[in-house]
Amino acid sequence: MKISVIGGGYVGLVTASCFAYLGHIVQIIEIDSKKADLINQGIPPIYEEKLEEILKQTAGKNLSAQSHYEGLGDADIIFICVGTPPQDDGSADLKYIISASKSIGAALKGSKKYHVITVKSTVPPGTTESIVMPIVLELLGNGSNCVGFCMNPEFLREGRAIDDFLHPDRVVIGGSSEEAVRVVQEAYEKLDAPVITTSLKAAEMIKYTSNAFLATKISFSNEIGNICKKIGINVYEVMKGVGLDHRINPYFLNAGLGFGGSCFPKDVMALIRLAEKNGEDPVLLRSVIDINERQPGRIVQILNERIGDIRGKNITVLGLAFKDNTDDVRDSRSIPVISELLEHGAVISAYDPMAFESMKKIFPGINYHTNAGDALIGADACLVLTEWPEFSKLNDEFNLMKSRVIIEGRKILSCSGIEGVCW
Template sequence: MKISILGTGYVGAVTGACFVEIGNDVVFVDIDPAKLDMIRTGRSPIFEPGLDELLKKNLDRISATTDTGEAIRETDATFICVGTPSNLDGSIDLQYIEAASQTIGGELREKEGWHTVVMKSTVVSGTTTGIVRRRLEEASGKEAFRDFGLASNPEFLKEGSALTDVFSPDRIVIGAEDPRSRKVLETLYATFDCPKLVTAIPVAEMIKYVSNAFLATKISFANEIGNLCKTMGLDTAEVFAGVGLDARINPAFFRSGIGFGGSCFPKDVRALIAQALAAGVPPKILTSVVAVNEDQPLRLVTLLKKHLPDLKGKRIGLLGLAFKPDTDDIRESRAIPITEELLKEGASVIAYDPLAMESFGRLFPGISYAASAEDLVQVVDAVLLTTEWKEFETLDYTGKLVIDGRRVPKAAVGSIYEGVCW
């Protein structure tokens, strides 16, 4: 199959590279020539383990262009993979979705034969069959399901393990309302041995949001229980080890700490809240999920002040700036509110992360950055563990005050140690 990928951010780069790997020809489309130049030379425009190797391996079936028309003329299906950032009220900003739909529609006006447009970006339920369909029809002059079809194929990618998530998925969700578009996606995923659910497009869109919202809920629930366990001298990990043995519950994501970040969970929960409010359905549980998550990282500073009541002038080290290990992504990183709070308290912040210091430095140019984790530990008055990079498990924390937000067992050896929920 010949596929065009509109947008070469995280979802687009990973999706396109994996589609090539399973035997398809892929045309990457973006307005940024620099990203396309990287793809043409087998380099990923985003960091994801294994992605460069996948692109290099399959360069003979990859092309990249800024010309959307050329891409659509040469392909059977177009996957929309553009960004959906948050508005101030938590709803998603659809400007890039609308622009992409308008552009695709204009190119479909000149294209002969059937073309399937697949929504891969995360959009709230009703977006594809509503505003996307209208923009496509207005720009193309064609009615949907006559000359082109619409589908939804939500992604369930975890940064740091995205290739595994594509090639060994828990499930594949196909939202389609015409048989030809359904057939395109079923053919594309024919070799995948996993549950495949075919639904109406709005159902597929809602599945994505509810999946992320439920996982975020499990994290905030674990943190709220963890905070209680902390006051009682109980280890929250032991509690949830027992809870997770119940087959109805499942232990995944019951890991207490300083909360969730990244480009998906915070944004998607807020978008679902905004949609619920617009529908007149007060989202009490989801609102609490966000509230717990916003408070949780600040507990690290509260614990620190138990030992150092006055932080003014103290050298406080942050180990970990990315929102999770194996990524350079700092979006909604829990290190951000912690850094802001430390600076308010007058602390001198020194930070280290294997991949994310450049990005974090653009956000916080006024703090110091260590050359290595070892250097940081040696010079600070206290260490705050904010991302669970594996290299932090081998450090010598002897004699240091350590406040651990991610459960790094080695950090408790020989140190003055506090865990946020244990």
């Protein structure tokens, strides 16, 4: 099939690369010409495991990128993969969705080929029907019979997105017609996964609900972990016993600093605002956010209890990305931790295998190192904030510290003499 992907960001690039890997002819439309050039050279502009390997196999063959909409009329499916960042009140900003819809409608005007315009961006329920469809159809005019509309949410975990795309738990397709759904389903025919077909609104809501539920599991685990720490119980022993219940499962029960990244925080807030707009009071969802926002402060509180006043103390921070296997620091729990440390006058040394360049843009004044050992020299305490596998091998490096006070926000360390934020 001929597929066009609007947006060469995280979701768009992974989506386009994987569809090309499956044998489709894929065109990425990315307004940043420098990013488009990198993609055409087989160089990923973001870090994602296995992405570079797939780009090298497909770029210049059946995958290409451009910064204009020429040739869009050849596409069987057009995936909208643009960002939906939060507005000041937490609701989804749909300006990029609107812009992409206008550009698609203008580019397809006069086309006689049948196209399926498919939203993959995370959007509030009703967006495809009330915003994307009217804009495109108005611009098409007499050509409105040549298009169908679908909503096909993505369920990609950063750091594991390629595997998630190629081995999905399910493929969800909401459609305006059976024909539109059939076309999108055909694009996924090489994947072994159940296909769930729904209305457009239901497909949009499935994405929000999935992320909100996973975020709820994390905040629930953290609240239980905070209680367990007070009474001397290892929360990981508790959750191991809880997670083996098939009705619950063990995933997303790891207590720690809370969730971050580009999806969970913004999607839960957007769902809260959607509920409020429709006259509902989302008490549980507000609590999920509240617990998550308070959790990073707990590790600083423990630090104060262990070493006293931290003003002028040398604190090492290991882990800056919001999770392992990515360089993404969006809503990373390390940001509020570092902010609070700086407010208290700490001197910070930091190390992360991937994310230090991204974090430099936020905190240019702290000391960044290229390995954990250098970051630990002379430290009064160490906070481990990201679950990078290489941190599990650390042991002798901690002997370089002035005092061996080690507190982790993710349970990754295997050495002795450590303490967890809620265990």
